[in-house]
Amino acid sequence: MEEAGHAEHSPLAQFEIHRLIPLEFFGIDASFTNAALFMLISVALITWFLMAATRGQNLVPGRLQAMAEASYGLIAGAVRDNVGTEGKQYFPFVFSLFMFILFANFIGLIPHTFTVTSHIIVTFALAMFIFIAVTIIGLWRHKLHFFSLFLPHGVPIFLAPLLVPIEIIGYLTRPISLSVRLAANMLAGHTMLEVFAGFVVALGIFGFAPFLFVIAIYGLEVIVAFLQAYVFAVLTCLYLSDAINLHKH
Amino acid sequence: MFVAAQMTDDRPPQPGAPPPDLGDFGDRLRRAQGQNEPVGPQETGAGGVNAKGMGAAFRIATELIAALVVGAGLGLLLDRWLGTRPILLLVFLALGMASGILSAFREAKRMGAASE
Amino acid sequence: MPQMDFTTYAPQLVWLVISFVLLYVLMARMALPRIESILSMRERRIEGDLTEAAEMGRKAEAAQKNFDKVTSETRARAQKLASESRAAANTAQLARMAKKDAELAEQAKKSDAEITAARNKAMGSLRDVAADVAQAAAEKVTGSRISRDVALQAIDAELKARG
Numbered sequence: 001m002e003e004a005g006h007a008e009h010s011p012l013a014q015f016e017i018h019r020l021i022p023l024e025f026f027g028i029d030a031s032f033t034n035a036a037l038f039m040l041i042s043v044a045l046i047t048w049f050l051m052a053a054t055r056g057q058n059l060v061p062g063r064l065q066a067m068a069e070a071s072y073g074l075i076a077g078a079v080r081d082n083v084g085t086e087g088k089q090y091f092p093f094v095f096s097l098f099m100f101i102l103f104a105n106f107i108g109l110i111p112h113t114f115t116v117t118s119h120i121i122v123t124f125a126l127a128m129f130i131f132i133a134v135t136i137i138g139l140w141r142h143k144l145h146f147f148s149l150f151l152p153h154g155v156p157i158f159l160a161p162l163l164v165p166i167e168i169i170g171y172l173t174r175p176i177s178l179s180v181r182l183a184a185n186m187l188a189g190h191t192m193l194e195v196f197a198g199f200v201v202a203l204g205i206f207g208f209a210p211f212l213f214v215i216a217i218y219g220l221e222v223i224v225a226f227l228q229a230y231v232f233a234v235l236t237c238l239y240l241s242d243a244i245n246l247h248k249h
Numbered sequence: 250m251f252v253a254a255q256m257t258d259d260r261p262p263q264p265g266a267p268p269p270d271l272g273d274f275g276d277r278l279r280r281a282q283g284q285n286e287p288v289g290p291q292e293t294g295a296g297g298v299n300a301k302g303m304g305a306a307f308r309i310a311t312e313l314i315a316a317l318v319v320g321a322g323l324g325l326l327l328d329r330w331l332g333t334r335p336i337l338l339l340v341f342l343a344l345g346m347a348s349g350i351l352s353a354f355r356e357a358k359r360m361g362a363a364s365e
Numbered sequence: 366m367p368q369m370d371f372t373t374y375a376p377q378l379v380w381l382v383i384s385f386v387l388l389y390v391l392m393a394r395m396a397l398p399r400i401e402s403i404l405s406m407r408e409r410r411i412e413g414d415l416t417e418a419a420e421m422g423r424k425a426e427a428a429q430k431n432f433d434k435v436t437s438e439t440r441a442r443a444q445k446l447a448s449e450s451r452a453a454a455n456t457a458q459l460a461r462m463a464k465k466d467a468e469l470a471e472q473a474k475k476s477d478a479e480i481t482a483a484r485n486k487a488m489g490s491l492r493d494v495a496a497d498v499a500q501a502a503a504e505k506v507t508g509s510r511i512s513r514d515v516a517l518q519a520i521d522a523e524l525k526a527r528g
Binding site: 016053054065091099184 | 402407
């Protein structure tokens with residue numbers, strides 16, 4: 001979050017992208033930006049957290065190791081419950097996805113940081129990758145039978161011309177709703193925090209009430225940061241399950 | 250009193266006393282064996298959170314709007330391809346709305362199942 | 366709105382790909398195998414402890430069974446010994462009693478014989494006395510002396526007739 005005291009400072013300023021090191025490869029703008037910096041910070045923190053937590057390889061885990069094991073168990077459980085044993089090979093991907101989003105969300109809650117996941121292009125890229133990968137997995141496993149996904153079981157055939165387009169639209173909506181949900185949550189939460197933090201600063205001694213409100217929202221945002229990462233991971237599992245098991249959820 | 254009671258519990262068995270009862274040992278062992286099962290689904294819950302209600306409403310709204318946008322986009326594309334503007338746009342807007350309602354319904358059903 | 370600035374999309378996508386691939390490799394190659402090894406190690410350890418506990422339980426049960434068996438065996442042996450000694454004592458007693466009985470019977474027989482002999486002897490002398498008396502009586506009555514043989518014959522006949 002940026003300083004909110006200045007009138008010319010929009011609450012959206014915290015989402016601005018700055019090119020820290022301008023770079024270009026093959027005509028593509030690959031500048032190292034603050035977004036890139038915070039992506040790498042997320043990766044570094046995740047790796048450090050997991051490696052430091054499991055360094056002792058203790059049979060009786062300490063607090064850090066218990067947290068690392070809990071995150072493993074959470075995603076392993078989501079993959080197993082939603083996809084089944086065949087989902088095991090995709091577990092490292094879902095786990096990486098969950099940790100990346102979780103840490104990006106959490107880091108963004110620290111004042112004066114940048115929230116990678118508040119940018120629709122980032123979440124859309126992740127969602128689109130999942131969408132394409134899941135579609136390829138489904139087609140590869142079931143060939144043309146994969147399209148039975150668009151015709152729910154037990155539906156009279158004369159309803160097919162109506163239901164198949166609806167299901168196709170639903171299928172195509174997945175990457176959009178998946179990415180918009182995450183980015184919009186982060187954007188809304190952080191903007192709200194920024195706005196109320198601005199009130200606190202502007203009201204000075206009278207900013208006590210908004211300050212309490214900011215603390216309440218902050219607590220809520222911590223929960224939302226976790227839930228959005230978890231929901232993203234679980235929905236990825238459900239889409240994988242559709243591609244692998246072909247039945248409707 | 251408490252200390253004394255504890256001490257009597259910890260006393261080693263007397264040499265002449267009958268051997269300790271093995272009756273509940275098997276039960277305790279079976280219970281411990283049950284606990285060693287790999288992590289089950291009940292441990293994977295995200296925790297009861299009040300923000301869920303707000304999140305649910307937001308999620309359903311996202312679902313509705315996204316489906317509408319996809320429907321409109323598909324309609325526009327097909328209209329341009331087949332030169333039927335604006336018939337297919339309207340048709341696909343309606344289909345998008347239906348799809349949004351359907352997925353919102355499914356989402357609600359899933360959330361209901363998850364909260365039980 | 367910074368999110369709608371399309372010129373930032375390319376660098377964000379490039380670095381998203383770089384950092385996510387990096388993260389995936391770090392997770393799949395380093396972090397996850399380590400967590401998995403800890404979890405499986407713990408599971409094996411607990412499994413081992415539990416099977417060991419089950420083994421111990423089985424041993425304890427066997428020991429108790431053995432204890433019970435030895436106890437009941439000992440008790441049975443003690444009972445057998447007691448009843449055997451009782452039986453032995455019984456037979457000894459019986460033997461002693463039989464011997465005593467036999468002794469008594471022998472003595473009784475001997476006594477009987479003595480009595481019979483004494484009676485016979487007494488009877489014999491009674492015959493002599495009777496013969497004397499008979500001879501004397503006959504002489505006194507008839508005045509003639511009868512032979513001793515005749516007197517004895519008469520007495521024997523009389524004794525036989527009387528039983």
